[in-house]
Amino acid sequence: MQIKLHLVADLVLSSDITKEAEEILQQVVTESNTQHFLRGVPKDADPKEVGRITDWNVSGKVLNVTCESGSYTRVHDALFRFRKQIAAQLGRQRIGVRSIEISSFLLTLSGEDCSLLKIPKLPFLQVLSADTDEMVLSLDISATDCENKVPDRVIRLIEEKNAQDAYGGKTEHWELIFESETKKKYSTLDPTAEMVKRKWIKHGISRGQWCHGPQSVRLFRAFEQIVLTEIIRPLKFSEMIFPKVVPWDVWKRSGHCKGVYPEIYYVSTPKSRDPEYWEEVIDYYKVTGQVPIEMIRERIDGPIGGMCYAQCPPFWPFLQGETLANDCLPIRVFDRSGTSHRYESGGIHGIERVDEFHRIEILWLGTVEQTIKTADLLAEAYHHVFEDLLELEWRAARVTPWFMAQEGMVGTAETNGKGGNRIGTTDYEALLPYNDTWLEFQNVSINADKYPKGFNVKIQSGEECWSGCSGIGLERWTASFLAQKGLDYENWPEPVQKLAGEPVDVIKTL
Ligand code: ATP
Numbered sequence: 001m002q003i004k005l006h007l008v009a010d011l012v013l014s015s016d017i018t019k020e021a022e023e024i025l026q027q028v029v030t031e032s033n034t035q036h037f038l039r040g041v042p043k044d045a046d047p048k049e050v051g052r053i054t055d056w057n058v059s060g061k062v063l064n065v066t067c068e069s070g071s072y073t074r075v076h077d078a079l080f081r082f083r084k085q086i087a088a089q090l091g092r093q094r095i096g097v098r099s100i101e102i103s104s105f106l107l108t109l110s111g112e113d114c115s116l117l118k119i120p121k122l123p124f125l126q127v128l129s130a131d132t133d134e135m136v137l138s139l140d141i142s143a144t145d146c147e148n149k150v151p152d153r154v155i156r157l158i159e160e161k162n163a164q165d166a167y168g169g170k171t172e173h174w175e176l177i178f179e180s181e182t183k184k185k186y187s188t189l190d191p192t193a194e195m196v197k198r199k200w201i202k203h204g205i206s207r208g209q210w211c212h213g214p215q216s217v218r219l220f221r222a223f224e225q226i227v228l229t230e231i232i233r234p235l236k237f238s239e240m241i242f243p244k245v246v247p248w249d250v251w252k253r254s255g256h257c258k259g260v261y262p263e264i265y266y267v268s269t270p271k272s273r274d275p276e277y278w279e280e281v282i283d284y285y286k287v288t289g290q291v292p293i294e295m296i297r298e299r300i301d302g303p304i305g306g307m308c309y310a311q312c313p314p315f316w317p318f319l320q321g322e323t324l325a326n327d328c329l330p331i332r333v334f335d336r337s338g339t340s341h342r343y344e345s346g347g348i349h350g351i352e353r354v355d356e357f358h359r360i361e362i363l364w365l366g367t368v369e370q371t372i373k374t375a376d377l378l379a380e381a382y383h384h385v386f387e388d389l390l391e392l393e394w395r396a397a398r399v400t401p402w403f404m405a406q407e408g409m410v411g412t413a414e415t416n417g418k419g420g421n422r423i424g425t426t427d428y429e430a431l432l433p434y435n436d437t438w439l440e441f442q443n444v445s446i447n448a449d450k451y452p453k454g455f456n457v458k459i460q461s462g463e464e465c466w467s468g469c470s471g472i473g474l475e476r477w478t479a480s481f482l483a484q485k486g487l488d489y490e491n492w493p494e495p496v497q498k499l500a501g502e503p504v505d506v507i508k509t510l
């Protein structure tokens with residue numbers, strides 16, 4: 001795709017432009033077109049691709065300029081380079097630039113069937129014309145938007161959208177790295193249905209939500225105990241409590257704002273804490289027995305963000321802007337303080353894909369070597385747990401990193417640089433004999449510098465800071481375990497028997 005840019009702007013100066021000033025301007029225009037705009041441009045670049053001033057005129061205090069460019073020194077960059085030059089040159093005449101008005105910013109796309117191009121819907125982007133050869137778009141933005149590189153991001157987004165289409169068939173990456181022996185199976189039934197039958201669990205009232213009875217929770221806690229004794233204590237992870245309401249600022253830095261919207265449980269807050277402000281709502285409910293959703297909607301702000309989604313992002317403000325002392329690295333922490341919430345796609349039946357779930361999130365950071373080393377130690381510990389304690393039939397696969405998947409990306413991470421081939425996510429999957437599918441029950445990720453960069457975290461030594469995380473889904477562990485071992489205590493491996501105890505029906509109904 002070729003992109004041509006055309007910009008018209010008024011530079012409002014501090015006083016009328018004199019004949020003398022006009023001569024200086026002519027010189028600045030020439031110098032800009034022949035020198036300043038060529039800075040950083042490859043020598044063999046097509047001159048039509050390079051930003052240049054194609055027209056200018058003055059009237060009173062206003063200097064009107066027209067810029068054109070292709071992909072080098074784009075029109076808005078050219079404009080600001082030009083402003084810098086005239087500020088310096090006209091400064092001597094005591095004339096300054098007061099403000100800049102963008103009167104028109106046009107993008108002309110060509111080089112493919114433009115009638116088929118996918119154009120993002122943005123309030124300030126308008127399609128003026130489109131046929132097979134050419135599409136003309138108009139950007140209604142301010143000089144500040146231009147300085148903030150909005151045009152570059154619009155162009156990148158158009159390129160991305162249309163490149164994605166070109167690789168339409170590309171899916172998430174998946175590559176087997178380990179597969180266990182087959183293990184003896186004690187069940188071919190759906191564990192959720194069996195748990196419901198035995199009244200270990202019951203559907204919650206909210207979508208994709210379960211209330212877990214004592215029998216189910218004892219299994220959760222048994223698994224949690226295994227994680228504590230086999231992984232968390234030997235590898236010296238310290239417990240923290242991460243916040244569970246996540247404001248946009250956190251997801252802006254973690255990258256989730258780039259794509260997570262369809263899966264968020266949104267959080268809103270009251271516009272006022274004053275009971276009087278809510279009196280009508282209260283009265284309406286008292287009289288009708290109906291909760292007046294629309295009246296509530298009028299009285300709330302936000303959404304201010306969402307409920308915990310990926311668990312580790314809200315840890316990072318704890319370190320935001322900090323430099324970490326060498327002697328505390330690697331930092332190893334974990335959180336098990338609350339639920340995660342995702343608006344999953346329809347057809348959620350089992351406990352393994354729910355809107356409200358429980359996860360232990362393990363997180364570590366340090367130098368590149370320390371981060372990779374911790375991931376390797378974790379992988380070893382998990383291997384031991386799944387083989388020797390839970391006796392699962394399981395496998396591990398390298399997949400599209402979760403931090404890319406959640407931004408709507410596919411493929412694998414960048415692999416350049418030190419440790420680059422280790423960046424990414426390993427999914428752990430267990431066989432579900434009842435439907436012969438594999439369930440991802442947890443993962444281990446080396447997230448490279450994604451978070452330290454996003455939250456501006458540095459290391460004293462100046463070495464690159466990396467981090468990793470591993471999400472242990474308790475519903476998924478339970479579903480995997482019960483799918484293979486069944487609900488009968490006598491068929492469970494001894495370590496689980498010991499920790500969970502025999503299920504007891506504490507609550508009995510008639
Ligand atoms: P899936 O592809 O199965 O939806 P995911 O790739 O979205 O999983 P991650 O974002 O990697 O999952 O989340 C990390 C872990 O959190 C998972 O390995 C799993 O244990 C747990 N998890 C994620 N989504 C759910 C869910 N809807 N219900 C229960 N556990 C979940």
Ligand code: ZN
Pocket residue numbers: 310311312313361469470471
């Ligand atoms: Zn994480």
Ligand code: MG
Pocket residue numbers: none
């Ligand atoms: Mg998912």
